[in-house]
Amino acid sequence: MIDIAIEKELLFSSGKGQLQIAFQLEQQQFLTLYGASGAGKTSILRILAGLLTPDTGRIIIDGITWLDTANKINVPPQKRNVGFLFQDYALFPNMTVQENLTFALQKGQEKNPIKDLIELMDLGALQNRKPTTLSGGQQQRVALARALIQQPKLLLLDEPLSALDVAMRNKLQAYLLQIHQTYQLTTILVSHDIPEILRTSEEVIVIEQGKIIERGTPSDIFQKETSFILKGTIQALRKEAQSVKLTLLVGKEIIEMSVETATANNLLVGNIISVEVLHPIIRKYS
Amino acid sequence: MPLVLPPTVLGFYLLLVFSPNSTLGAWLNEYLGIRMVFSFAGLVLGSMIYSLPFMVQPIQSGFAKLSPSLREAAYVLGKSKWITFRKVLLPNIKPALLTGIVLAFAHTIGEFGVVLMIGGNIPGKTRVASIAIYDEVESMNYAAANHYSLILFALTFLILLSVYLINGGYLKTSLLKSPNND
Numbered sequence: 222m223i224d225i226a227i228e229k230e231l232l233f234s235s236g237k238g239q240l241q242i243a244f245q246l247e248q249q250q251f252l253t254l255y256g257a258s259g260a261g262k263t264s265i266l267r268i269l270a271g272l273l274t275p276d277t278g279r280i281i282i283d284g285i286t287w288l289d290t291a292n293k294i295n296v297p298p299q300k301r302n303v304g305f306l307f308q309d310y311a312l313f314p315n316m317t318v319q320e321n322l323t324f325a326l327q328k329g330q331e332k333n334p335i336k337d338l339i340e341l342m343d344l345g346a347l348q349n350r351k352p353t354t355l356s357g358g359q360q361q362r363v364a365l366a367r368a369l370i371q372q373p374k375l376l377l378l379d380e381p382l383s384a385l386d387v388a389m390r391n392k393l394q395a396y397l398l399q400i401h402q403t404y405q406l407t408t409i410l411v412s413h414d415i416p417e418i419l420r421t422s423e424e425v426i427v428i429e430q431g432k433i434i435e436r437g438t439p440s441d442i443f444q445k446e447t448s449f450i451l452k453g454t455i456q457a458l459r460k461e462a463q464s465v466k467l468t469l470l471v472g473k474e475i476i477e478m479s480v481e482t483a484t485a486n487n488l489l490v491g492n493i494i495s496v497e498v499l500h501p502i503i504r505k506y507s
Numbered sequence: 508m509p510l511v512l513p514p515t516v517l518g519f520y521l522l523l524v525f526s527p528n529s530t531l532g533a534w535l536n537e538y539l540g541i542r543m544v545f546s547f548a549g550l551v552l553g554s555m556i557y558s559l560p561f562m563v564q565p566i567q568s569g570f571a572k573l574s575p576s577l578r579e580a581a582y583v584l585g586k587s588k589w590i591t592f593r594k595v596l597l598p599n600i601k602p603a604l605l606t607g608i609v610l611a612f613a614h615t616i617g618e619f620g621v622v623l624m625i626g627g628n629i630p631g632k633t634r635v636a637s638i639a640i641y642d643e644v645e646s647m648n649y650a651a652a653n654h655y656s657l658i659l660f661a662l663t664f665l666i667l668l669s670v671y672l673i674n675g676g677y678l679k680t681s682l683l684k685s686p687n688n689d
Contacts, residue, residue, distance in 0.1 A: 272579050298582040311580035315598035324594065325584045371585060 222247055223375070223407065227268055227278030227288075233430055234259030240275070240431035246409070246424075248283070248374075251401055253410045253418045255442070256428035262411040265428075266377045269409070270305050271298035282375065304368035304376040304406075308383060310360040312352035318363050319348040325370035338366040341403070342396060358389040362396065369400060376401070378410040382417065394420055415443050451476070451496040455488060469496070510560040518624025521553050525625070543625070550626035550633050554615045562611035569603025570596065602674040609670045613663055 226243035240261040246252055254262040267273035269280065271287070274295060280288040287296045312321055322335050339345055342362045352360055361381055368376065378397070382390045398421055401408050412418055418425060418439050425442045427435040435442060453471035460466075465485035469476045478496070488494065525532045525543035535541045543549035573596060581591040597604070619637045626633030628642065636659055643652035 270579075270583055272582070298579070299585045299587065301583075302585065303583060305580065305583040307576040307580060309574055309576055311574065311576035313577060313580075313595050313599070315595070315601075324581075324586075327585055367584070 222283060223269075224281040225265075225269065225278070227265075227275035227280070229264065229268070229273075229275040229278075231261055231264055231431060233261065235430065238431050240264055242428075242431070242433060244426060244433060244436070246407065248407050249405050250424060251398075251408045251410070251422045252424045252426065253412050253422040253439070254428055255413060255418060255425050257413070260428045261431040262428055263379050266305070266379050266409065266411055269375070270303050270377055271296060271301050272305075302371055302373045302375075304371075304373040306361070306364055306368050306376070306378045306381040308380045310352070310357075310364045312360055312364055312367070314352055317349050317351055318344060318355075321352070321363060321367050322370060325367045327371055330371070332372070334370060334372060338369055341400065342366045356389075357385050358393060361385065361393060365393075365396065365400065369404060372404065374405075374407060376406045376408045378408065378412075380411050380413075383412075383414070390414070390417065397421060415439075419443065449498050449501070451498065453494065453496075455490050455492045455494060458485060458488060458490060469494070514557060514618065514620030515624055517557055518553060518621040521549075521556070521621070521625045525549055545625075545627040545629060545633060547626070547633055550622050550635070553621045553625040554618055557618065557621045558611045558615045561614050562607040565603045565607040565610060566600065569600035569607075572603075573599055605670060605673060609666055613666055616659065616662070 223246040225245075227240070228242075229240045231238060231240045234257070242261070242265055254265060256262055264273055268275050268278075268288075275288070275290065277290045278288065279286065279290070282301075286292075286294050287301055288294060313324065316324060319335075322338070326333065326335070339348065342365060344363060344366060347355060347359060347363070352363065355363065365381075381397075382393050385393065394417060397408070397410075400406065401421075410418075410422065422439050425435075425437060425439050426433055427442060451469070451471050453469040453476070455467060456470050456475065457468040458465055459468075460482070461479070463482070464479040465482055467478050467480050467485065467488070469478065522544060523529060525535070527533055527536050527542070527544065532543060535543060541548060543552060577595055577599065578591055581595045582588075586594070616635075617637055618635070619641070622633070622635050623638055626635070628634050628638050634642070636655055640652050640655045640659075643649070643655065
């Protein structure tokens with residue numbers, strides 16, 4: 222089980238503030254930290270990995286103390302054995318795919334999982350290539366394999382798929398789920414891609430300005446009583462007697478709707494908005 | 508500091524520090540048998556002190572350009588700071604390293620003030636190319652000065668060319684390879 226309670230002064234998007242986080246997580250869970258950019262999500266991952274030291278707090282993983290500022294315990298990142306996936310992949314450009322994986326092996330590591338991981342992540346054909354010659358998706362697969370070489374029990378994913386296109390994301394999400402199950406990992410993902418969270422995660426923690434504001438299953442957090450959400454770009458705003466006629470481009474469809482004048486006040490043509498439909502009226506035609 | 512200090516000033520102070528009359532110079536001479544003043548060893552040391560900053564700067568900017576996640580990724584993989592430096596950081600700043608070495612070298616072969624001060628101008632011992640050129644010009648021997656100058660000119664041109672070829676090739680391989688689709 223992960224038990225974390227930390228505090229650190231950070232620079233948020235709105236200015237200086239306090240990151241104040243405390244939560245527990247059972248083994249083999251897939252948790253997502255969700256929130257706007259600059260809310261402190263990545264800092265939590267970095268603190269867990271030992272790359273950032275909080276001002277005060279403690280981290281206990283399966284009964285082992287990684288951090289306890291009161292007793293001056295701070296296990297260095299080298300000794301924590303976590304898998305960490307960076308947004309920019311962080312593959313070593315001077316090494317081939319194979320060398321990147323071999324580099325990750327620990328001295329005297331008993332089991333060499335390179336062969337299994339190459340097979341699992343479909344890296345066979347890429348082994349002798351340098352990272353700069355690979356696509357984003359291929360690089361992230363190598364990075365994922367490399368993060369698992371030391372067989373960590375905790376996998377930290379810092380928006381690993383945000384730089385990839387939708388098709389590649391879907392593919393990589395499948396890989397993530399597969400390795401999460403195969404290696405019985407506890408996985409913490411930082412993401413603000415709702416479909417990705419719905420697909421991968423069992424739990425979501427919503428973070429705002431360094432504080433946890435909500436925790437629940439993805440469907441609890443995102444679906445609530447809303448039946449569906451339309452996301453689109455405003456094409457036109459036309460004032461009428463009592464309301465404003467809003468023309469919205471959703472996908473390739475043009476949708477028109479009337480909204481209250483007060484609601485339309487801060488909207489401009491070109492804005493991307495979402496419309497939540499609470500009680501859709503459904504008629505059956507055939 | 509050596510970057511902005513006039514070379515003659517640096518050379519003058521090195522001369523004072525290493526002179527057999529100073530404590531350090533006397534100690535070196537007596538216990539280690541090293542004479543720094545008017546010797547080739549002293550000349551090399553003086554040049555190093557003067558030229559090292561020219562090497563440090565490109566190397567420093569090479570490190571600054573590396574993504575911090577490379578270092579962090581190595582740490583998370585359990586690698587020590589030394590292994591990370593040797594196996595990950597250093598190999599990835601090769602062009603900056605080469606530029607630094609060549610800049611320092613090119614700067615040193617043209618050095619005049621420091622080497623004249625600390626090395627003097629002893630033929631066959633501490634007379635370096637740039638001082639030799641000055642000597643020949645002084646004694647109106649323009650043909651020999653021209654001869655030396657041309658050699659230095661060709662040498663520096665070749666060094667610069669090889670740096671551009673090597674670094675250019677390196678940049679090309681890392682930047683121009685188009686990513687393949689999955």
